[in-house]
Amino acid sequence: MATNFAKKLIATPGRKIKLDKRDPEDTLGWEKNHKMKSSLVKMIEKLDSLQYLLYAEHKRALLIVLQGLDAAGKDGTIRHVMSGVNPQGCRVTAFKKPTTEELAHDFLWRIHKAVPPIGNIGIFNRSHYEDVLVVRVHNLAPKDVWSRRYDQINRFERTLEENNVKILKFFLHISKDEQKQRFQQRIDDTDRQWKISEADFAERKFWDDYTKAYEAALSNCSTTYAPWYIIPSNKKWFRNLAVSHIIVETLESLHMKFPAPTVDVSKIKLT
Numbered sequence: 070m071a072t073n074f075a076k077k078l079i080a081t082p083g084r085k086i087k088l089d090k091r092d093p094e095d096t097l098g099w100e101k102n103h104k105m106k107s108s109l110v111k112m113i114e115k116l117d118s119l120q121y122l123l124y125a126e127h128k129r130a131l132l133i134v135l136q137g138l139d140a141a142g143k144d145g146t147i148r149h150v151m152s153g154v155n156p157q158g159c160r161v162t163a164f165k166k167p168t169t170e171e172l173a174h175d176f177l178w179r180i181h182k183a184v185p186p187i188g189n190i191g192i193f194n195r196s197h198y199e200d201v202l203v204v205r206v207h208n209l210a211p212k213d214v215w216s217r218r219y220d221q222i223n224r225f226e227r228t229l230e231e232n233n234v235k236i237l238k239f240f241l242h243i244s245k246d247e248q249k250q251r252f253q254q255r256i257d258d259t260d261r262q263w264k265i266s267e268a269d270f271a272e273r274k275f276w277d278d279y280t281k282a283y284e285a286a287l288s289n290c291s292t293t294y295a296p297w298y299i300i301p302s303n304k305k306w307f308r309n310l311a312v313s314h315i316i317v318e319t320l321e322s323l324h325m326k327f328p329a330p331t332v333d334v335s336k337i338k339l340t
């Protein structure tokens with residue numbers, strides 16, 4: 070099935086995003102069947118060879134930003150989508166509550182240090198967007214501070230893009246009901262209870278505020294050079310399929326090439 074995932078799921082730059090217009094159950098006509106599974110396997114295989122090419126070409130880096138509310142599936146996406154990727158060329162950074170040292174710097178300081186080097190893939194589990202999300206929702210900084218960050222983020226991402234860092238940002242969109250079910254699963258399943266934190270449950274009360282904060286971030290910071298994709302994520306299999314397709318589509322659009330050999334291969338005689 071030919072689906073242009075990127076085109077269908079992008080947050081169009083310059084447009085106001087209303088999340089209630091995006092159905093978290095959507096699957097773009099795909100079903101959970103054999104065809105879907107083989108497409109996902111194909112994407113994961115392609116990703117492996119594209120990563121190899123990215124590393125060999127040594128011209129650019131890929132930065133993947135994952136955002137979403139608690140239980141939206143950030144960890145699961147990393148585990149599934151990156152399962153075929155060589156760990157040697159890939160690094161995941163999870164951004165937690167900033168340390169005292171991090172707070173003593175501008176909000177992009179810790180982010181910039183984690184940007185992947187040329188030839189590598191970097192994945193952010195949460196990111197600089199927390200500084201216009203949780204910070205906005207909980208008034209961790211005054212409005213005149215966080216409201217300026219949208220432009221600061223755009224300028225930062227533009228700088229990265231101009232320095233050969235390709236940026237893809239995924240918002241994993243789940244419904245409030247789906248989050249409740251996933252929390253319930255964590256309570257019921259002894260192997261998942263470790264994931265429960267009281268803060269997660271408390272954050273549910275701020276659902277509407279987070280929705281507004283996400284809408285502002287997606288509307289202000291989806292750009293041609295660093296687009297946001299809104300991934301319907303109630304169905305985990307669709308989330309994995311869509312994210313892996315968009316990564317592959319993007320890497321393929323770069324038309325990367327293996328560098329020419331540095332030696333005259335025809336002259337080499339193995340003894």
Ligand code: AMP
Binds near residue numbers: 164167196199204268
């Ligand atoms: P988790 O991803 O579940 O391990 O949780 C990490 C926590 O760190 C979340 O509650 C985030 O909201 C919080 N966090 C991440 N970045 C920031 C930030 N810049 N300011 C405040 N809290 C943050």
Ligand code: MG
Binds near residue numbers: 139140266269
């Ligand atoms: Mg959490």
